[in-house]
Amino acid sequence: MASTGYTAMRTPVTNKGLAFSEEERKQLGLRGLVPAAVTSIEFETERAMAAIRRKTSPIEKYIFMQNMQNTNEDVYYRMLIDHTPELMPIVYTPTVGQGCQEFSHNYAQQPRGLFISVNDIGHVAEILDNWPEKDIRAICFTDGERILGLGDQGANGMGIPIGKLSLYTACAGVPPQMCLPVVLDCGTNNEEYLADPFYIGLRQKRVRGELFEQLVEEFMNAAKAKYGEKVLLQFEDFGNSTAFNLLRKFQNTHCTFNDDIQGTASVVLGGLMAAVPLSGKPISEQTFLFLGAGEAGTGIAELIAQAIAQETGKTVEESRKQIWLVDSRGLIVDSRKESLQHHKLLFAHDAPACPDLLSAIEQIKPTALIGVCTIAKAFSKEVCQKMCENNERPIIFALSNPTSKAECTAEEAYTFTDGKCIFASGSPFDPVVYNGKRYVPGQGNNSYVFPGIGLGIVAAGLTHVDDEVMIIAAKTLAGLTTPADLETGCVYPPLSNIRHVSLKIAKAVAEYAYEQGFATVPKPDDLEQFLADFMYNP
Incomplete structure (x- = not known):
């Protein structure tokens, strides 16, 4: 010492x-x-x-x-x-949302991560040198543009990488000294913060385009140069307009993933796989309808399509036809292709236009309804009852965070469907007693997967992360949900078992990486014991 x-x-x-x-x-x-x-x-x-x-x-x-x-x-x-x-x-969620909103007013005056602004372009490597820990293996970074369901939080978004990396450590034992939270401060379009004398970030409108891309690229390359090709660079809460493009740009050159797109997708797919015994239908026979077509919605949809393709032998293109999305203008269909953003195009199918969620349910007759729109009460009594018309056990996942943005509460879901639905949420809800039966709502919290994935990446020294890693994590998670969990309607294991869950996911991810040849740490004889020994345990 x-x-x-x-x-x-x-x-x-x-x-x-x-x-x-x-x-x-x-x-x-x-x-x-x-x-x-x-x-x-x-x-x-x-x-x-x-x-x-x-x-x-x-x-x-x-x-x-x-x-x-x-x-x-x-x-x-x-x-x-x-x-x-x-x-x-x-x-983390839901309180971290308020923590971000009040971050400047409660600023702790102690360095807990790096703030790198557009004014630092050309000096990013020097800034990384200022961080005292030199063996950094996991970096979580945000530009603060789309924090949870709260919109542009600017530099106040630092609360998210700090909280996220705390969970890498608490839930999976990634040593805290190996973790680095970062904010790329490109300004903010949040007028309240720009007018707030206590705001800690750049007091200017958000920079986009060439300067923004220059900062991200310089940061990605400087981090890789300083910490090596196996440093995990996890994108967090970037805006819809940039998140997909950045992931595509760096996915094959850096060890990176976007938790909002891929981590969310993995945990939701895990919940859907665990729900199969309750719904009586495998993933490949289900029809999915999403309310919300941003990062989370299209990320989940694409991973489900890949899982269906694996299960059936169909192409991913064919598998996408079982998945439909509703955005602010209604059902995404072929006739809207001219005006759609790139990430929505893959799910624009041939069907009549539907102006709202209710008419879309009537037309599509989905077996699963997944909410990622951050609109409270979007899953009304009418919507939930409509889901029951075509399904004995409809799947209803209200995944938006924080709690105030959830599409419905657990109590509403069970009450509106007369206790028939298989429910999960993004934020935590207490157990519900309905008609004398106790239901435990599963929390589709990314914390079930990203810490375990992170442990596998860091301990085995992975050099990149592909979509198969996310499917493996989902399958492993689903396999850890017990009959006792399902008896109460819960499609996720108890959070109290999270370190065990993370260890199993890390092992499955590392095994896959060793098979595929992109793990750089020599393979140990007993992989699970190696990972358990690697885990920080204060």
Whole structure:
């Protein structure tokens, strides 16, 4: 341990608080800097949990966790690992949304990631040199343009990469010192922030086009040059107009994925696969209707098409015909092709126009309805009941975040469908008792897949990430949902098992990479044990 004395106490990675032993206090020059009581990390975690439970609002708890991360990382991660179901909604969705909105007003004055702006073009490599940790394996970065369902958050979007990488560590054991959160600050079109004297980011309208692309490219190449070809560069919450193009541009040259497009798709596909015993129909015999055709919607749709193609031997093009999308102008059909964005074209099928969701359900007769539109109450009583007309067990996934943007609540879904639907949501909902039966709504949280994928990538040294990785993660996740989970209508394993889930996904991803020859770490004899040993465990 390099830090001693006061520095050791002020450094989150080395600080143990009262858990420093008597011997450590002597050796590190800590006597007098800490009170006489000698405890343990377990006891300090209990103390911290007691303190956070005294907080009355989610945002107060979020700030408490932020402060803990900035003072004692071991206790912060022990809290998250031991109390995942309780604290994940605090450090990530839904509370992280408010955390971003208030990021400038609650700015902690301590570096917890890098802010790289368009004014830094030509100097990105120097900025990376300023980060103290040199063995970086996982970078999560955003331009803040489309944070959750909240729109342009500019530099306030830093809350998302920080929260995301915290979950890489808590849920999958990716060592925290190997993680780096980054904001590419290109300005913001959020007028409220531009007028806010406390706003921490560039006070200018969002830069697009050539300068934006130049910054992203310089960052991607500088990170790869500094940390090597196997550094994971995870795109997060970029706008629809740039996310798909950036993924296509860098997917084959860098170790990268976009969690909004691919991670969301993987976790939803996993939930749909787990739902097969309940619905009685394999994926290949289902018809899917999406409300929302942005990053998440088209990403999920494309992965489902690939899964159908694998299951049936059909082409992906043919498989897409079982998948329909509704956007703000109604059902996406052939007759609208001239005006459609590129990512929607693949799902424009030959059918009469439908102006709204209800008429689309009537015409398409889907077995599964998936909401990714960030419009609260979009799945009305009428919509849910219409789904029941053609299905004994309709699948209804209301995936928009945060909770205030969910297409319907769990209680509404079960009530409107008389308890028949197979429900999952993006944000957490409490169990629902309807007609004497207890239903546990599954949370289609990306945290089920991206940490495990990240662990596999980092530990085995993958040099790229293809769509098959996402399908493998989905299949592994589905296989970990038990009959007991399904009995309550839950299509995901309990969040309390998340590290076990992540380990199994990491193993499956790494095995595939070794088979295909793009894992650079020599293959260990016992892959699962190797991964378990790699995992950080405070």
